[in-house]
Amino acid sequence: MYLAELRAGGEWPFVLDLHPRLTVVVGLGHERSHRLAALVNGALCGRLDGLDGIVRVDGQEHRLTAELVAALGIPPEINVVLRASDLPGARVLEADDDPAPPPPPPPPPPEEPEESAELIDARLALLQAREARAGAELALAAGRIALDPDARPAMIAAEGALETARRKRGDAAERVRSTQAALDAARAEAAERRADTRAHADRRSALEGRRQELLTALGTTPTDPTPVAEALAELRRVEALPPRPVDEALALADAWTALQERRAQVPPPRVAPTSLVEAALETLEAARIEHTLAHEMARLDDLTPEDARDIEAAHAAVVEAGEKVENSRRPRPLARRRLEAVRAAEQGLLERLGLSSYHAYLLRTAPGLSTPVRQERADRADAALADAEAVWEELHAPAADDERAQELAAETNRVRAAAFDLLGDDPGVDVEGALRALRRPVDAEPACRELLAALDAVGASPETGADPAASASAWLAYADEDHARRAALQAELGGLQSDLDELAADAARSEDPDAPDAPDEQAAVTPAESSVTVQVFTRLEAQLDEARAAFEAATEREEVARRARNQASSRLENARSAELRVVSLCEELTGATAAHQQAAMRVEELEHSEVERRAAAAPALATPPMPRAPEVDLSEVEVDELEVYVLARLVGQRSVGQAGSLPLVIEDAFAGLPVETTEKAIGVLERFTAAFQLIYLSDDPEIEAWARLFGPKGASVRRFLSPQSLSAT
Incomplete structure (x- = not known):
């Protein structure tokens, strides 16, 4: 809220328009400034006393009335005037002589x-x-x-x-x-x-x-690529060799055969019916076959999604390399080496995961069997195999008093257990055949070390964990490209040498004056021609x-x-x-x-x-005497206390009822203070001119000059020229 205009009639008529931020009113004198401040304070408390005006609240103009003040919730006892006597440390001076008691009030005259x-x-x-x-x-x-x-x-x-x-x-x-x-x-x-x-x-x-x-x-x-190429060919040859029989498995098979021959020489303690033995054997063979198939299907559970993605990526690389070789009329050696490298990488990945080929992987991942079904089938197969082996052992169990038969049976179980550990699975009935059929690939580690040595000799050592064959193939491809690049550089060098020889021949013809085809434009400049040119x-x-x-x-x-x-x-x-x-x-x-x-x-x-x-x-009636403002001693006013007091007065009027901030009237409160103290107080007011309406009543030219520094948009100066007139300057 701020005051836009004030009007007064009676014995002191005036019209005063106010700036929404800062208005300095000069030309009133001490008593009239005191009276104007009292009129403004009374009007904002609801006591108009013949004062009329216009206020702006939230951008809307309203006439200043007691009803408006009450509607805005402004307390009737509020004080919006800052006087010198209000400053902390100020002392009001008393007159030496006591004033005479006032005369009794006359009867109220009729209103003028x-x-x-x-x-x-x-x-x-x-x-x-x-x-x-x-x-x-x-x-x-x-x-x-x-x-x-x-x-x-x-x-x-x-x-x-x-x-x-x-x-x-x-x-x-x-x-x-x-x-x-x-x-x-x-x-x-x-x-x-x-x-x-x-x-x-x-x-x-x-x-x-x-x-x-x-x-x-x-x-x-x-660099000569021959050692790397030979080492790579040797590694691939070794990896391509068929698997070899395992000596330990052959020895265990011989021991199994000897043990069976010894068991055959021992008469059976009892002979079960042939039909029962044949039925038990048939049941045992079927249980072993079902056990093998169920565990083969259940082994797929060990493959993680990352393993499946690696297998698919490796096979896609094999297909892509094969298409490049097949679609090319004359396949380059680099393309064939690339195909061999990706095939070797795919086979190594499948063997590491326990798969013989990509076709075996597809069979194991065929739809229709979920993980719980596979596991349930493996569990049933294990139970059926245990029951069939128990029946078979029961039919062929030796007599309790036959110690030799019991020793042979124990030896048989030990050999079967050793065969199971070596094969990684139950060998079934034909233990000897399973052991003699066991094959292991040829050890390619020496050839791999030889290839790593060859790569290290040419400065192309692969990183730790990288495939040496793939690194060798990549380096051989780079060696082929380097050979082609050197051939191109050699051809460019021959062309440059021809150009240099031609320039040398042209220079020789230019230096020879008797040459028939020497151009006149390239003749040397004579000293006489040079002197004439300098003169010009x-x-x-x-x-x-x-x-x-x-x-x-x-x-x-x-x-x-x-x-x-x-x-x-x-x-x-x-x-x-x-x-x-x-x-x-x-x-x-x-x-x-x-x-x-x-x-x-x-x-x-x-x-x-x-x-x-x-x-x-x-x-x-006679005009009542103008009220006199008391004399105040400001010698004990401290700067810090003054700044805090002025700031507190501003904060106290920041939010009052529905009116928001109320105008602050300064009745020349800082007159008589030292210059530094006045500047501090003025600085506090200056920081709040955008949030408050300040009405400064003073005849001090310094205050007027301070207001003019803000320009017409930030402040205005109003000067009373006579008791009945007011003019803006």
């Missing part, structure tokens, strides 16, 4: 009729019209003094001088251009001759530089310096003439503006005079009406 607002507005309009007429008269006198009758002849003379200077400057510029063109032509001709003599040298230098680059690139001895350059440069000096002098004269013309033009423009200004001021003076006459007639008419109205009213 107030002066009409229309008369107040008319008097203010008359004062403004008088000031406007005086300003128009002063402006008209100043405009007539500014008239210049000699401006037009001076402008004509300046235009003629400028045209003459421009013509002379154009002649000097043409002379400079012609001389510069002749000098440029001579220099271009000499440069062309020098360029012809340097062309062959520059080209020869460039060819020699490129030749040295090619020799440097071809200087290193190429010297003469043309001297002429160019003279032409430039003349051009600079003409330019300076033209600049002087242009400045004179500009001054004359400005003088003529000012004279024309003065003439138009005089005409306009005459019209303004006529209007101001007419407005002043109308305002005077209106005031005279309203004053006559006011006299008649007052005559009909009761006699007016």
Whole structure:
């Protein structure tokens, strides 16, 4: 909330418009400032006392009434005036003599009729019209003094001088251009001759530089790929060998055969019926077959999703490499090596995961069998195999008193257990056949170490964990590309040598004057021709310096003439503006005079009406004495306490009811303080001008100058010219 306008009638009529941020009111004096501050504080508390005004709340204008103050929730006891006596450390001075007791109050007289607002507005309009007429008269006198009758002849003379200077400057510029063109032509001709003599040298230098680059690139001895290729072929040969029988399995098979022969020599303690034995054997064989198949299917559970992705990626690489070889009419060795490398990588991955081929992987991943079903089938197969083996052992179990048969049975179980550990699975009935059929791949570790040594010898050692065969294939492909690159460089070197030989032949023909095909343009420049060229350059440069000096002098004269013309033009423009200004001021003076006459007639008419109205009213009472502000001693005011107090007053008025922030009236509270203390207090107020409306009542010119620093958008100064008038400055 902020006050936009205040109006008062009665014995002290005035109209005061206020700035929404900072308003400094000067010209009131001590007592009237005290009275105005009390009027503003009373109005904001709901006690208008003949004061009228306009306030703005949330962008809306409202008339200042007691009802509005109550509706906004402003407490009736609030104090929005900051006086010197309120400052911390201030001491109110008391008079030496006690004042006489006041006389008894007279009976209340009848209320005096107030002066009409229309008369107040008319008097203010008359004062403004008088000031406007005086300003128009002063402006008209100043405009007539500014008239210049000699401006037009001076402008004509300046235009003629400028045209003459421009013509002379154009002649000097043409002379400079012609001389510069002749000098440029001579220099271009000499440069062309020098360029012809340097062309062959520059080209020869460039060819020699490129030749040295090619020799440097071809200087290193190429690495022989034969050891790496042979080591890689040996590794692949070893990996391609068929698996070999295991000596430990063969020895265990011989022991099994001998044990069976010994068991055959021992008569059976009892003979079970043939039909029962055959049925038990058939059941045992079927249980073993089902056990093998179920565990083969269940073993797929050990494959993780990452293993399945690796198998699919390796097979896709094999398919892609095979298509490149098949689709090419003449497959390159690099493509075949790539195919062999990816096949070896796929087979190694399958063997590591316990798969014989990609087809076996597809069979194991065939749809229709989920993980729980496979595991349940494996569990049933294990139970069925255990039951069948128990029945078989029961049918062939020796008598309890046959110690030899029991020892052979124990030895048989031990050999079967050893065969199970070696094979990794139950060998079934044919233990000997399973052991003799066991094969293991040939150890490729020596060939792999030989390949790593060959790669290390050529400086292509693979990283830890990398496939040596793939690294060797990649290096051999790089070696093929390096060979092709060296061949291309060798061919380019031969072409450069031919160009150098041709340039040498051209240089020899140019140096030989008797050569029939020596061009005249490439002949050496003689000393006489060189001397003549220097003389021509010297003469043309001297002429160019003279032409430039003349051009600079003409330019300076033209600049002087242009400045004179500009001054004359400005003088003529000012004279024309003065003439138009005089005409306009005459019209303004006529209007101001007419407005002043109308305002005077209106005031005279309203004053006559006011006299008649007052005559009909009761006699007016004597004007009550102006209240006096107390004298205050500010010598004990501290800067820090003052800043805190001012900040507290601002915070206390920041949010009051529905009005928000209330205006703060400063009744010349800082007068008499030291300059530094006043600046500190003013600094606190300055920081809050955007959030509060400040009304500063003071006749101090420093306060007025401080307000003018904010400009018209941040502050305004209102000056009382007389008890009944107010003018904004």
